[in-house]
Amino acid sequence: MTFDALLPRVKEVEHEYRKIRYQSLIVDEARKAQGREGDRELTYGTTTPRLALRILLEILHAGPGDIFYDLGCGLGVPTIVASLLCKRATGIDVLAPILDHPRQVATALKLRNAKFIAGDFREQDFSDGTAFYSYSTCFSPETRALLAEKVSAAKAGARIATVTHPLRHPKLEFVEKVTLRWGDECLPP
Ligand SMILES: C[S@@+](CC[C@H](N)C(=O)[O-])C[C@H]1O[C@@H](n2cnc3c(N)ncnc32)[C@H](O)[C@@H]1O
Numbered sequence: 001m002t003f004d005a006l007l008p009r010v011k012e013v014e015h016e017y018r019k020i021r022y023q024s025l026i027v028d029e030a031r032k033a034q035g036r037e038g039d040r041e042l043t044y045g046t047t048t049p050r051l052a053l054r055i056l057l058e059i060l061h062a063g064p065g066d067i068f069y070d071l072g073c074g075l076g077v078p079t080i081v082a083s084l085l086c087k088r089a090t091g092i093d094v095l096a097p098i099l100d101h102p103r104q105v106a107t108a109l110k111l112r113n114a115k116f117i118a119g120d121f122r123e124q125d126f127s128d129g130t131a132f133y134s135y136s137t138c139f140s141p142e143t144r145a146l147l148a149e150k151v152s153a154a155k156a157g158a159r160i161a162t163v164t165h166p167l168r169h170p171k172l173e174f175v176e177k178v179t180l181r182w183g184d185e186c187l188p189p
Contacts, residue, residue, distance in 0.1 A: 094118070
């Protein structure tokens with residue numbers, strides 16, 4: 001699968017996400033509802049659909065045999081894009097109400113292999129995963145250590161891409177650090 005072959009489907013994803021207005025406010029409301037408005041670990045940011053596709057193809061080398069997880073999935077863009085090319089894609093986020101939005105996108109695009117779990121990923125079992133993503137910029141060192149521990153329980157050959165901080169664990173091999181630009185992928189072709 002190539003970027004160009006998947007681009008038409010990713011454009012459909014972009015189209016669906018454009019319908020979700022005030023995305024930061026949606027997340028803000030959910031944080032307030034849980035009494036966690038000042039919690040830095042729940043800082044929101046989204047990976048754009050085209051950037052998610054690049055990460056999946058060029059960094060994670062994801063394909064039809066993969067079971068993908070986004071740990072801290074937010075409004076679900078990477079999970080939705082992963083479901084276009086992986087066997088199964090699951091997003092986990094602690095802010096339950098925001099997951100209604102990616103579920104609606106999955107329904108609109110008939111993506112039956114996309115799933116969203118409300119919960120703290122530190123308490124979830126995702127050891128069946130083979131390709132992981134986590135936009136971990138605002139996670140504490142303790143959360144990152146726990147994340148590394150849990151990901152290290154995955155099968156040999158599993159890969160994880162994290163944003164900002166590499167995960168450190170004796171069972172994880174550091175492969176490469178890349179610089180990505182968040183902006184260009186947002187632009188219309
Ligand atoms: C920077 S956003 C990234 C969203 C998405 N992964 C993306 O790239 O578009 C980080 C998300 O992680 C979630 N999060 C933070 N800590 C979490 C935890 N322990 N368990 C589940 N979700 C968590 C936050 O609620 C937030 O939605």
